[in-house]
Every structure is written in C-alpha cells, then in structure tokens.
Amino acid sequence: MNCERESDKTNSAALHLLEVRPITREERGQWDLLMRRHHYLGFKSMVGESLRYVALQRGQWVALIGWCAAALSCKPRDQWIGWPTCLQYSRLPLLANNCRFLVLPSVRTPNLASRVLSLNLKRLSQDWRNAHGHPVWLAETFVDPTRFKGTCYKAAGWIFLGHSLGFGRASRRYVHHGEPKMVFIRPLHPRTREILRQPCANSNHSLEVKEMKLSAKDAEQLIAVLSQVADPRKQRGRRHLMISILAISICAIMSNARGFTAIAEWAKRCDQKMLARLRCRYDEGTKCYVAPSEPTIRRVLSRADANAVDAALTGWLLSRSKDDAIAVDGKTIRGASRHTGQTIHLLSAFLHNMGTVVAQCQVDCKTNEIPSVRALLDPLEIEGRIITLDAMHTQKSTAQYITEDKGADYLLIAKDNQPILRADIEALGLTDFPP
Numbered sequence: 001m002n003c004e005r006e007s008d009k010t011n012s013a014a015l016h017l018l019e020v021r022p023i024t025r026e027e028r029g030q031w032d033l034l035m036r037r038h039h040y041l042g043f044k045s046m047v048g049e050s051l052r053y054v055a056l057q058r059g060q061w062v063a064l065i066g067w068c069a070a071a072l073s074c075k076p077r078d079q080w081i082g083w084p085t086c087l088q089y090s091r092l093p094l095l096a097n098n099c100r101f102l103v104l105p106s107v108r109t110p111n112l113a114s115r116v117l118s119l120n121l122k123r124l125s126q127d128w129r130n131a132h133g134h135p136v137w138l139a140e141t142f143v144d145p146t147r148f149k150g151t152c153y154k155a156a157g158w159i160f161l162g163h164s165l166g167f168g169r170a171s172r173r174y175v176h177h178g179e180p181k182m183v184f185i186r187p188l189h190p191r192t193r194e195i196l197r198q199p200c201a202n203s204n205h206s207l208e209v210k211e212m213k214l215s216a217k218d219a220e221q222l223i224a225v226l227s228q229v230a231d232p233r234k235q236r237g238r239r240h241l242m243i244s245i246l247a248i249s250i251c252a253i254m255s256n257a258r259g260f261t262a263i264a265e266w267a268k269r270c271d272q273k274m275l276a277r278l279r280c281r282y283d284e285g286t287k288c289y290v291a292p293s294e295p296t297i298r299r300v301l302s303r304a305d306a307n308a309v310d311a312a313l314t315g316w317l318l319s320r321s322k323d324d325a326i327a328v329d330g331k332t333i334r335g336a337s338r339h340t341g342q343t344i345h346l347l348s349a350f351l352h353n354m355g356t357v358v359a360q361c362q363v364d365c366k367t368n369e370i371p372s373v374r375a376l377l378d379p380l381e382i383e384g385r386i387i388t389l390d391a392m393h394t395q396k397s398t399a400q401y402i403t404e405d406k407g408a409d410y411l412l413i414a415k416d417n418q419p420i421l422r423a424d425i426e427a428l429g430l431t432d433f434p435p
Contacts, residue, residue: 018057019056019057019119020119020123021053021056022053022131028052031052035064035066038102039100046067047068048068049068049069049093051067051127052064053065055112062107063104064104065100066100067128069092069093069097071097072089072092076162080185081196081197084197087197094134094136094138096136097141097142099141101113101117103116114153117153121139125188125189137196138187138188139185141183141185142164142184143182144179144181153184154184156186159185161184161185162182164183166178166180214278222316223247226242226250226309229304229308230305232304232305233300233303239296240300241279242304244279245292248267248297249263251278260298263294264294267292270291272288314379314380318381324386325388326385327388328389328393329347330347330372331346331348347360347369347372347373361376368392373393373398377406382406383406385408388411389411389412394417
C-alpha cells in the first residue's frame, strides 16, 4: 500500500514539473523529424496558420503537439456552434485544429497526455495572438476510433460531439474515404459560441485589429514608394493626399482591419505622431493632424490603380520582414474570371512565418506557373533568403535563376515529374535530411 502511495506521489510530482511551450526556430527541424518518425500518420506540413509545441520534463522532450487551421466543414462542430454559413468561413481563423499529438515512445508517465493538453490550452489563445495577430476561441481535433478512444481528450475536458461523415479533402474537392473520425472540441472562452455567432465582425472577440508600430524610417520608405502611384482625382476639392490615404489603408490592413469602416476606425485611433508620419492633413484651426473619413477612404481606394499600388509595395513589405523563407505558390481565384470566361490564376510569393504576400502576378491562360516564377521574383531583393516551391517548379532553369541571378537558395520537391532526379535521390539511401 505504501509503495502505491509513493508511486502516486512520484507521478504527481513529475506531472507538476511539466512545461509546455512553443518551439524555437532552431528546434523546428528536430520537432518535424520526431513527428515524421514516430506519429502513425507521419508528417509533411501543417495547413494554414500553425503552431508547434513541445512538452518538457526536467528539460527532456516528452511530447509534441501541432496546431493548424481548422477544418473548412465539420457538421457536428458547425451544428454545435450554430453559426450561419455567411459567417462560417470568415470566423474559421478563430478555431485551431489539434492535427498532431505525440507522446514520445520512451515516455511512460500515467496521465501525461491529458496534463500536456491542459497546460497547452491555457496558453494557446495568447500564443496564437502573438504569432498570428488574433486569438482562437475553440480547439478541435479528430480521433481515429479504430486506434484510440480519445481518453486523454475526455480527461482534459474536451467535448465529444459525435462522428464525422467520413469525407476528406483532396485536390480541392471532398472524397468519401469511409473512415469516420470522432469529433472533439474544447471551448477556450465561456462565451465561445456567442463570440463565433455574433454578426459584428469588428467586435473585440473577433480577428483583432492591432496597433501598427511604424518607425519614422519605415514611414518615409512607404511614402516614397507610394509616391509612384498616380492620383486619379481632380485637383479641385482634394483635402487629403493620395499617398496618405494609401499609407493609412496599408497599415490598417496589415493590422487586421477588414473593410473601409475598419480602416477609418484604425486611423482615428492613431496618435498625432503616427498621423504626421503618414502625411495626414494638418488643420491650422485645431493645430492637429486629421485622419481621412470613411467615405474619403472608400472613394479613393475604389478609384486607385490596384496594379500600381501592388507594384509599388513590392519590396517594401519584404524589407520590413526578417523572415528568411519565402514560399511561392499558385491559386485559382474563386468567383473571378476574365471576359472570355476563363478563370484567373495568380502566382504569389509570401513569407513563411508572417503569411504576408510580398508579390504576386497573374499567370497567362496560355501557359502555366513555371515561366511566371521569373516575373514574380524579378522585382524582389531576395539575396540570402530561401525560396520554397512545389514539385511543378523542380526545373534546372528555375534553380539556376534563383541561385545565380538572385543570389538566393531554394528548396524543391522531387516527384514523378523528375524521375531521374528522384531515382538519384532514392539511390542515396537517405530517409531524412542529414542534421
């Protein structure tokens, strides 16, 4: 009996020594490798906004947790929330999916999994806010009932909603795989359902509009690049500079403002120093800088040359980031088409960690993404950075352009479109990247 009590005390002490925290950039390679080796699903990448966590016990790694973007559609979850379809997709960023959870094989501590989940959830929303600029209010996960019973989730206070319908997303469509999953959710706020269903998109619980820290030097650079954009308005009746309205709009959008009203509200909250840096109008009567109103912002942005603004911003966004990895990917724009009826396909370059698009170009309907890479990257100063592309771009000409012309490095995927290269890699006998 005494032995059992001593064992319980030892286990309790071990659980209290647990620490759960986000990994550092230097730890990402080790995290990915362990997940790839030991998780039954393996590991390639995570979808959308994501966070990787590690649980430590006396400094040793004991468990790994991965969070990514929520599932686009899940009937039991959507019914529990009760949100209308018109709000669902705009509120999905406020959900996080526990897509990977791994207790390392060498660890044998009772109740460890539920304790790790509990500690992780206590800090998840704030960590998400720090990393992505907004909180999350609901956690979700899908458990394979043929392998697990979801015991650790139940012990950590998660709610079992039922089973999914057995569909999986593949190649932009849903395919029935016949393997329903157990659906668990965990509200991270007492009023989670109310927050996710509320019609006001600019509420304090929604995607948070945050402050923009713009130094005088950054502001000068932004104003300089925006001075290249022509003002379509007539000289008569102008009260606010075109570059001022554009600068305010760009800073507000980078601060999560969505829509003309949100941009105007962001501008009203700016202090006098910020308004001065953004070249706002100075009122001699009140001796104050005045932000443009919502109707003014709406009229100017509706008439501005979007291509000219996009071209001017290329490089400025990149210069403000310390992100050394840039992803290149193409997407077909849903609901948009040319006058001929053909869909519009854009090739974009965006920062891995921030998710900010720093350049984009339209792919000609008579070709594909491969020749468009040069046009996309030509205006960018990417020397010393790493460019990641999918298997379509695993081409000698693209690799030479990135290294020789732009002075950058690349990470390309070798698949069946490059059979000789793939065979050469397989012949090396490497199952993982060397450390």
